[in-house]
Amino acid sequence: MRSRTRIGWFLAHEEWQPESLIRQAVLAESAGFEALLVSDHLQPWVDVGGAAGFSWSTLGALAASTRTATLMSAAVCPLFRMHPVLVAQAAATVDRISAGRFELGLGLGQAVNEQPLLGTLPPYRERLARTTEAMGLIRPLLAGTEVTSDGPYYPVSAMKLHSPAAGPLPVHLAASGPRSAAAAGRLADGVITSVKDVARTRKEVVDVARKAAAAAGRQPPRVILTCFLVFAGSDEEAAEALRPWRGMRTPRRLREGSPRRLREDADALGSEGVLRRFPRYGEVAEVVELCRTVIEGLAPDVLALQVAAADGASALERLSEVPRRLRN
Template sequence: MVRIGYTMMSEQAGPRELVGHVAAAERAGFDFSVVSDHSFPWLDAQGHSPYAWSVLGAAAQATSRIPLMTYVTCPSFRYHPAVVAQKAATVQLLSEGRFRLGLGSGENLNEHVIGGGWPSARVRLERLEEAVEIIRSLFGGGYVSYHGVHFQVENAKLWDLPAEPPPIGVAVSGERSCALAGTHGDLLIATEPKRELLSAFDAHGGAGKPRVGQLPVCYDTDREAAVARAHEQFRWSLGGWKVNAELPGPAGFAQASAHVRPEDLAAAVPCGDDVEAFVDAVRPYVEAGFDEIALVQIGGDRQDPFLDWSERTLLPALADL
């Protein structure tokens, strides 16, 4: 049976709110949770971007059952991979084994803040591969030195290691990232229900490993209000990752999405309270072969109604999948 998750969307809510939301998602019966790791929101209208790792530490203490996961952390620009390994090991200990480390090659939106420029996708994937190798070595215990093309590590060691290290997920968008995920990852992460991504993942060693997808939704008893909110806060999502990985800030996303209409969002994102429309939006992920789908409720101040409705209506309907 497919597992349904809840997304702590850090671009649309403050840190205390995010922790409260994931605690409520646990009570509502969601199977797992994920959190975005950003330094900027996609659009000014979203209005937030707290430090995801502090949120995770608090969430680990505010919950007792629901698994936690980064969706996703870039371990190769803002953060050095040795620092990511320490953070992930600590959250795994705090959560008593409920944490998974989701990694990706990053977006200019978040990584530009260190002023190091933004290299090609090929270089970003090279950096990600080295980062995963370093993190795995540190999870193995002992002292680690690493001399790669992009990263250097000298006698690093994690002094607080969990008995079971966090599984590592790798975000994919094409053949090369799928090969990296299949070879180096414990699970696949994607934002589109493309069967060809899973096939490429399997071809490179991913067969039998979990695959996690993500889907934005916009619940509201007033469908017009839901469509308007989705358009205001999520129109950036229709740009595709070849665009979204390159733009440096919310102003660029606002300009790039200026001609996206509310009806365009309504066609791509289930809006309103028709539960069948939400089930129909999840179904392509199930049919493609995803094991887990994390839902993103659009609107930081509209989480409580969504979670109440999910417990009563949406999660029972999705169980039939």
């Protein structure tokens, strides 16, 4: 299948330690993956078996250790743990070190990452207002423009970045539903979302973002998709692969800030209950077919594989065939 879609590899801080992610990135780039998406987590989804390295340090290392792949944060929250000015400074630095290969993916925050320093996550309306204000600072700062703001959330005295981005730096916004998708269309260069059902993703995210962009007189947004899958040959292997992830799809995941309690919720579901919540694939051909279905249905600019595996290096080695098969 010949397609404009770039095939990417998702580097999950909540699953692997940062040194492992750097090794994965080098291998993924050499295998032909054209984009490396990096998650940002203060805490993992469970308190046992996960990881949570600092994403900006990893991105800096990737900028120096890779050569051609696009690097993308997927996604950092510029609202609470880091001031938007600091996010802009970090993004511009990674962009310069990587010779202009960085794209900034932003999100509205998750309880497991924000609540330890914040307390209860503010309601969605406030987080969206904060995002709008934050992006109004980040964009001009990346370009080297001086900013001043008396905004209610992030007042800034006159300042600029003295090491701005190497060139125009795309800014994307993560969305899991129509409200954030519309915001991405209005505010960002692209929308980032995880695809589980092609028709639902098209209706509730991609089409909404495109319509909002058109209404705002903007270019159609880029579409960056992540596709989560468990790569395992048996239920036992899948259960091992899901140890770091099993809290991610528990009923309280959107409002719970404790990895310990998320792990307890997952353990209450039992192994079968957890396995039912995640798609499992055991053969490379099945993953290739999944990618073809997503590409044909949504025509994304980037489709990144987010793979849970008991052995990350082995899974990457086997799935290294995917980009080549999709290009042929």
